[in-house]
Amino acid sequence: MKFNLALIGFGGVNHGLAEVIRQKQAMLADRYGMTLNITAVSDMRFGTIWHEDGLDLDALIALPAKGYAVDDVLAKAGTQRGGASLAETLSMIQLNCVDVVLEATFTNPQTGEPALSHCRTALSAGKHLITTNKGPLALAGHALQSLASEMGVQFLFEGTVMSGTPVLRQLDVTLRGCDISGFRGILNGTCNFVLSQVEAGASFADAIREAQQLGYAEADPTADVEGWDVQLKVAILANALWGNGMKPAEIAREGITGLSEQQVREARAEGYAWRLIGEGRQQADGSINGTVGPQKLPLTDPLLAAHGANNAVTFTTDLLGAMTVSGPGAGRHETAFAMLSDLIDLNDRIKK
Structure with missing residues (x-):
């Protein structure tokens, strides 16, 4: 099964996930029949970027070393770019070229924002949601799970408690x-x-x-x-x-x-x-x-x-x-593993 992914936040965790996807592509296809395609990314340092067929994975992974200048990512014909506002991120989440939203931004522990808005928008738009973000789950977990059930999508959050260690x-x-x-x-x-x-x-x-x-x-x-x-x-x-x-x-x-x-x-x-x-x-x-x-x-x-x-x-x-x-x-690749394990679980659930 092929999943088009939107990464919300491109700091350590989601950047680590991009590296893990590149490393594990062959294994995921052979063992699970699963293809992971990053079609959209939002980050406060460069705004939003997307391509309906998928962004250049190598160019994405190189972003931190290039000061988050997205010229190489935009070089692929058809790549689009928007600003860094919350409204533009929420619009990107709802694009037709997004199947799964992976949310890994900073969250306010009292309000859960902006992550809570990211999560609500993803589920309301019928997107599967995976997050390592504790705030939305701790503050509004029941409501988010009810919304996911209502919309017929999956809401997964293994990495919220002990990073990559499955609890x-x-x-x-x-x-x-x-x-x-x-x-x-x-x-x-x-x-x-x-x-x-x-x-x-x-x-x-x-x-x-x-x-x-x-x-x-x-x-x-x-x-x-x-x-x-x-x-x-x-x-x-x-x-x-x-x-x-x-x-x-x-x-x-x-x-x-x-x-x-x-x-x-x-x-x-x-x-x-x-x-x-x-x-x-x-x-x-x-x-x-x-x-x-x-x-x-x-x-x-x-x-x-x-x-x-x-x-x-x-x-x-x-x-x-x-x-x-x-x-x-803790750790970027350890937490990225939790997201990968949730993606594999999502694949298993849908195949059933």
Whole structure:
């Protein structure tokens, strides 16, 4: 099956996806009978570009090295260009040459915008939607899923919780048959990396700077270090597990900025480690409690198998006891893999 793709945002994640598509083209065709064709891209640095038959993949991948000058992309006859406004992006999403919208922009954790508008427009226009963006899902997930169902399209979001490490699909597939009463996890790669570096002797400022250089942290790391990012992820996981419509604002939140470098290093010397932990638990009456905050964990805790920018989450189940999933929680190619896995899942669903 052939999918024409619109990439919304062409930063690390969607640029990484373009690289992965080029790398995996033959395998995707041979193994899954699937062809991925990028027909449209929107990014605040160059606006919108599209071609009904597909954009030049090599020229797209070369954009960052060329300062996002799109001359080589536009050299293909028939390529069109628009501006960088939200209205122009929303118009591009609705083009007939787009089947699947892949949304990977920055989002405001309080409003979900502009990603929420991208997502609503895609689904309303009858486009399949894949996003790694936590805001729309945490703030309006039920409404978006209802809209997708109404329009007969798929809405997939594996990369929203632990980047490339499959967690939501574990719940949907491999853990069916288990009742899960709670979870607790290291769900932010930036904070995990920063605390690991501080334990090793770095200052908080230097550790955050290094995380930014490595692509783990945004230019403004506030959403990470103040716990906003994990708050959204706890809401997504809780709603995936229990469908209770939990809102991020209902989850108590504290970041790591209240910890001192001395506290972090002393804990390690005592056989403990400070980590930012997101938790959710279903109570006997069916209500859900959610929290985000730093916790002092013994070094024997399985969550501490997640080093550096890795993440881990432990589910409390009735049949398996405590089960921990660990893997990459940040990184452009890791998150791009989550989008690729959603595209393969989309292909499987449509073929059924």
